[in-house]
Amino acid sequence: MIAEVIVDVAAHPIDRPFDYAIPAHLQVLIEPGMRVKVPFGNRKVLGFITAIKETTEFDPARLKPIHELMDVVPVLNKELLEMARWMKEKTVCFEIDALQVMIPSALRAKYEKRFVLNAPLEEIAEPLRIYFEKRPFVRSQDAVEVYGLLKKELNRGTIVADTDISQQTAVKKVRMIHIADSLEKLDSIEIRANAKQQVKLMEYMKNRVGQAIESSHMQKEAGVSLPTIYGLVEKGAAFIKNEESYRDPQLLTEIEKTHSLLLTEAQQVAFDAVERSLNTPKTFLLHGITGSGKTEIYLQTIDQVLKEGKEAIMLVPEISLTPQMTIRFKERFGDLVAVLHSGLSAGEKYDEWRKIQRAEVKVVVGARSAIFAPFENLGLIILDEEHESSYKQDDSPRYHARDVAIWRSEQHNCPVILGSATPSLESYARAQKGVYELLVLEKRAKNQPLPDVQIVDMREELRNGNRSMFSVPLAEAIRDRLEKKEQVVLFLNKRGYSSFVLCRDCGTVMQCPNCDISLTYHRSSELMKCHYCGYDEPVPHICPECESEHIRFFGTGTQKVEEELAKLVPEARVLRMDVDSTRNKGAHEKILSAFGQGKADILLGTQMIAKGLDFPNITLVGVLSADTTLHLPDFRAAEKTYQLLTQVSGRAGRDILPGEVYVQSYTPEHYAITLAKDQLYEPFYEQEMAMRRASGYPPYYYVVNIQFTHEDLMTASGYADQTVRYLQSQLSQSTIIIGPSASLIARVNNRYRYQCLIKYKKEPKLSDVLQQLIKIYRSEWLKKGATLSIDMNPTSVM
Numbered sequence: 001m002i003a004e005v006i007v008d009v010a011a012h013p014i015d016r017p018f019d020y021a022i023p024a025h026l027q028v029l030i031e032p033g034m035r036v037k038v039p040f041g042n043r044k045v046l047g048f049i050t051a052i053k054e055t056t057e058f059d060p061a062r063l064k065p066i067h068e069l070m071d072v073v074p075v076l077n078k079e080l081l082e083m084a085r086w087m088k089e090k091t092v093c094f095e096i097d098a099l100q101v102m103i104p105s106a107l108r109a110k111y112e113k114r115f116v117l118n119a120p121l122e123e124i125a126e127p128l129r130i131y132f133e134k135r136p137f138v139r140s141q142d143a144v145e146v147y148g149l150l151k152k153e154l155n156r157g158t159i160v161a162d163t164d165i166s167q168q169t170a171v172k173k174v175r176m177i178h179i180a181d182s183l184e185k186l187d188s189i190e191i192r193a194n195a196k197q198q199v200k201l202m203e204y205m206k207n208r209v210g211q212a213i214e215s216s217h218m219q220k221e222a223g224v225s226l227p228t229i230y231g232l233v234e235k236g237a238a239f240i241k242n243e244e245s246y247r248d249p250q251l252l253t254e255i256e257k258t259h260s261l262l263l264t265e266a267q268q269v270a271f272d273a274v275e276r277s278l279n280t281p282k283t284f285l286l287h288g289i290t291g292s293g294k295t296e297i298y299l300q301t302i303d304q305v306l307k308e309g310k311e312a313i314m315l316v317p318e319i320s321l322t323p324q325m326t327i328r329f330k331e332r333f334g335d336l337v338a339v340l341h342s343g344l345s346a347g348e349k350y351d352e353w354r355k356i357q358r359a360e361v362k363v364v365v366g367a368r369s370a371i372f373a374p375f376e377n378l379g380l381i382i383l384d385e386e387h388e389s390s391y392k393q394d395d396s397p398r399y400h401a402r403d404v405a406i407w408r409s410e411q412h413n414c415p416v417i418l419g420s421a422t423p424s425l426e427s428y429a430r431a432q433k434g435v436y437e438l439l440v441l442e443k444r445a446k447n448q449p450l451p452d453v454q455i456v457d458m459r460e461e462l463r464n465g466n467r468s469m470f471s472v473p474l475a476e477a478i479r480d481r482l483e484k485k486e487q488v489v490l491f492l493n494k495r496g497y498s499s500f501v502l503c504r505d506c507g508t509v510m511q512c513p514n515c516d517i518s519l520t521y522h523r524s525s526e527l528m529k530c531h532y533c534g535y536d537e538p539v540p541h542i543c544p545e546c547e548s549e550h551i552r553f554f555g556t557g558t559q560k561v562e563e564e565l566a567k568l569v570p571e572a573r574v575l576r577m578d579v580d581s582t583r584n585k586g587a588h589e590k591i592l593s594a595f596g597q598g599k600a601d602i603l604l605g606t607q608m609i610a611k612g613l614d615f616p617n618i619t620l621v622g623v624l625s626a627d628t629t630l631h632l633p634d635f636r637a638a639e640k641t642y643q644l645l646t647q648v649s650g651r652a653g654r655d656i657l658p659g660e661v662y663v664q665s666y667t668p669e670h671y672a673i674t675l676a677k678d679q680l681y682e683p684f685y686e687q688e689m690a691m692r693r694a695s696g697y698p699p700y701y702y703v704v705n706i707q708f709t710h711e712d713l714m715t716a717s718g719y720a721d722q723t724v725r726y727l728q729s730q731l732s733q734s735t736i737i738i739g740p741s742a743s744l745i746a747r748v749n750n751r752y753r754y755q756c757l758i759k760y761k762k763e764p765k766l767s768d769v770l771q772q773l774i775k776i777y778r779s780e781w782l783k784k785g786a787t788l789s790i791d792m793n794p795t796s797v798m
Ligand SMILES: Nc1ncnc2c1ncn2[C@@H]1O[C@H](COP(=O)(O)OP(=O)(O)OP(=O)(O)O)[C@@H](O)[C@H]1O
Pocket: 261, 262, 263, 264, 267, 288, 289, 290, 291, 292, 293, 294, 295, 296, 297, 421, 445, 446, 611, 612, 613, 614, 650, 654
């Protein structure tokens, strides 16, 4: 028998499975979807079995055998194996990348360099022999002191260098103490009266006859040490067994079971539509304004799916949303929920994944990659905030979770719900065309009015002599809420905008020496840092160019706002939520739950706080600067700004208390801002579609972004040039090719970046042409130090 194996080798010009012989002892065990260790060149690498067959086009006698089987149960089922081939086509990635992204990182291979015996042990020099006596290999990191000797043996050929998969088990084992199952047995054990600890433990055990208790729990509960437990084990009071266990990502909040709410009329209409199609591969776009009760619809449709004995995937955009969402799901479905997001450790993720694989849970709530949950019997897939760009992975495989969801819905004959208050233009256009079914929630669930949004013209403020980052009306509103003991959310639109250092005499801005981008000032560490390559240096006190002392910070970071806020309202309790304050595990959740419990008056944050917050006491939202996303050189700039403003505004007045929003802007007349004021999605959609049509961008055209990087500027631009010419010769007349041009950030980590853009409506040859391009790259340009990335339907083209 022969196995087709996709190997974990990055830089091979050909992307196809390799044939390996299956050794006799593995023949009954082996199945497609299992991981194997296989020889490849002088290395041993991880591979995925994609098929098992009887014949091969190669000489069967010369096939290398599979070295080792790494799974007893396949980690990928038939559906996922097929999906990998589909993803390879669709996103122009390597099949191995697609396979790897579907499994938890704990199951991906980690490699180590080692030296392996290649001759009888006696031929090895004496001091080295003891290393090889224990194991047939020596890890290079374990052999630093004998490196010289190893080198000599290597030259003699008695040992060879090798790369192998390091054996790590991701399964957590715990020590379980199984207490004897009869009281008589325990009674018969003799303990000296002065062995106080043992007496105490025996008392404890007698109250728990026949139970199995984790040793650390037992130590804590009984108040004894491990040797005491061992002592009684020796006497036969219990036995020890190491057992597999799940890590338990603790939630800070108490989970109390909740029940379905009585749906509003509009919710009911949407619910019924989905329920009718529960066994149909159909995509719904649920367009519901903020606070309209979309989540309740998710919960109830999932409940319906569970009643039919099927499973559901609930995707949410990113970790900020997950704690609150998770809690709402756990409250409804209890232990049937697994959670997968980037805030978990690799081990925790692996545990959640196994619960799914073993069908111990029925619902997964998670970020993008949860779309690969290995459920066998899917009944529903939901993407909340479907317009979010985090659903698109920005390195290979560059898949969009929405596409994967729709693909899976076809395999499982189940519906997909895309939910959003501000759908992406692509999705809304599809709903207009009838490709998706549109469901609408026009009112808030508790009938609360939408918050009253005021746009503040910051140019006017400046003319009136207000140089602070808080406009007069916003500052007044903040003071007012503090008096009323209501809560405030302040949002700093930070993308592409951060604190930099500028010399007021010569105009020098501190730049990263490796990248074409300015350095960002970090107050906590007093360092200037590059957000692209990680370079840092101390904050200068005089200008490095002209030695002037008039060098100072510009721009507005959250820390700066916090300082200003302290001047404005010194009595206010402020919580800050940004990349810096949420670096530690569980920090998001801590900040949010503190705010929810009223432990602060003001929550100040970046993009992270724009979505999902549902706290009744928030009655004021301030957007400090609406413009920063608006002026990015990207076709989605207006769309992003509209979405962001709508989302943040939606945090106010979600309960009984009415909400008010102030949006500060230097371009208050822009349609993305004026239309977000009253959440007028339709008019925004119309106007933005007209812009897209005029400029030839999605959804009117499809876009592919191709980027080259190289240490040498001319080489990078040369490859991009060649590519453009190649594309022009191959693709149809109606297709537009833009570029090559330097990327917005033209140099990162000392590598120059060039890109070109393909815009097309119909291009049947595209896939073949791009595959051909990859082949050229892999066989020629890669060796010369270039990187190539192809991004189909990019979320941005910067
Ligand atoms: N049928 C209902 N009856 C009473 N309250 C409801 C109902 N549906 C939802 N709610 C409540 O209304 C509030 C808003 O609902 P939910 O969070 O589901 O809205 P959403 O559309 O998901 O919001 P967003 O997109 O703004 O995050 C919540 O506090 C929720 O408990």
